[in-house]
Amino acid sequence: MTQSSTHISNRSVCGRLLRFSLLTLLAVQSCSELVVAQELDAEGIEFFESRIRPVLVEHCYQCHSPEMKAPKGELRVDSRDLLRQGGESGHAVVPGRAEESLILSALKYEMFEMPPAGKLGDQIIEDFQTWIEMGAPDPRGEPTPRSSTRPPLDIESGQKFWAFQPLLAPNVPQVDDKWAYNDIDRFLLAAQQKAHVAHVADAEPAQLLRRVYFDLIGLPPSPDEISAFVRAPTQEAYQAVVDRLLESSHFGERWGRHWLDIVRYAESTGKTRNFPFPFAWRYRDYVIESLNADVPYDRFLKEQIAGDLLPAATAAERERQLVATGFLALGAVDLNERNRETYRMDVVGDQIDVLCRSVMGLTVGCARCHDHKFDPIPTRDYYALAGIFRSTDTLNGYLPQRGNNYRADGSRYLKLPVDGEDFRVAMQ
Incomplete structure (x- = not known):
């Protein structure tokens, strides 16, 4: 190989390496941009669903959707494409260009005055401007046809679904096997026999001890505890271990965390x-102490939902019940929300959500904007419950900071211990 060919070869290799590096950089950048775009899309869609769609449904669909045989101004707002296409006056929404979007001009009562019944609040107008500047994310596809093939939800028949029926005592299966110690075992064994599945042998003493330790307190037994149990693995010894673990403070810590997860506990x-x-932490300790004290489940719920309304024999009991209502106060709070009423209703929505998820196993947030699509929960029921929480003074308990106007009210909290006067002043 000559010197010149060597130079050419090296130059060719360098060129390939440079092109490969550039392609790699472009690929990495594209992937990064895709991830960021996906995150922005998710945030934008959430913004649309919570701030924009409800306004369109309430104030615009009456005149600019299939509800009208001839939508006014030939403008339809019930799908993304039709909204962007606009009507006879031009494009209603130009993504990223708020100043060119006629819908924003109409909301401001500039060229047009929409809705004609009255100008909407400044916060709503600002939400639309923010949404358009975000690129007007809108997950809606084709517009909903005028006549839907799906019948409306029958609330009355939906309430007959098995999950909404009162609990009944079922008939316990009769099984002929000494393996079953209680009715739960009998149900399990009957199902196993029906499926022709044989249960495994009983666990060895050391395995059994480890299982009960991890189940009840989340910690392993010590070597000495294992040795003692293995030497005498009697039923009485096992029951003594269970009783001792149930009396341990670790029991409430182990099982309380599951309830704290359900009720979105955070600090x-x-x-x-x-x-x-x-x-x-006061609410966290309340949950742990309640489990360790074996507080009945119905009492446990009442204290968290309405502890401030329950009678109390002592000041300590009153304090405990007030702390229990942290169940309603420890939700996520959007401190950037400048509209007080929107802020309050978002807090109420969070309270309804945590109550229904934790106690009923249902998500009812859909009914905030429309009758639930799948469960027998009409919007009127949602707002009947919302009215109760809206009349409740929520003391969120975060420290006062500069910024959100509502924070001056929301930052109040009860100092414990409290007396009657402290409680009265805080609730004014």
Whole structure:
């Protein structure tokens, strides 16, 4: 190989390496941009569903959807494409260009005045401007046909679904086997026999001890405890271990965390500002102590939902019941929300959501904007419950900070111990 060919060969290799590097960089950048775009899309769609779609449905569909045989101004707002296409006056929405979007001009009562019944609030107009500048994310596809093939949800028949029926005592299967110690075992064994499945042999003493330790307190037994149980693995010894673990403070810590997960326990407000809840630990300790004290489940729920309304024999009991209502107060709080009423209703929505998820196993947030599509929950029931929570003064308990106007009200919290006067003043 000559010197010149060597130079050419090296130059060719360098060129290939440079092109490969550039392609790799472009691929990485494209992937990064795709991930960011997906995150922005998810955030934008959530913004549309919570801030934009409800306004369109309530104030615009009456004149600009299939509800009208001839939509006014030939404008339809019930799908993404039709909204962007606009009507006889031009494009209603131009993604990323708020100043060119006629819908924003109409909401501001500039060229047009929409809705004609009255100008909407400044916060709604600002939401539309923010949404358009985000690129007007809108997950809606083709417009809904005028006559839907799906019948409306029958609330009355839906309430007959098995999950909404009162609990009944079932007939316990009769099984002929000494393996079953209780009715739960009998149900399991009957199902196993029906499926022709044989149960495994009983666990060895060391395995059994480890299982009960992890089940009840989430910690392993010590070597000495294992040795003692293995030497005498009697039923009485097993029952003594169970009783001792149930009396342990670790039992409430182990099982309380499951309830805390369900009720979205956290020690800060979350969302954009994420200020701390300095006294959230009181509610955490209430849950742990309640489980360790074997508080009845119905009492446990009543204290968390309405502890401030329950009678109390002592000041300590009143304090405990007030702490229990942290169940309603420890939700995520959007401290950037500048509209007080929107802020309050978002708090109410969170309270309804945590109550129904934790106690009923249902998500009812859909009914905030329309009758639930699958469960027998009409919007009127949602707002009947919302009215109760709306009349409740929620003391969120985050420390006062500069910024959101509503925070001056929302930052109040009860100092414990409290007396009657403290409670009265805090609730004014």
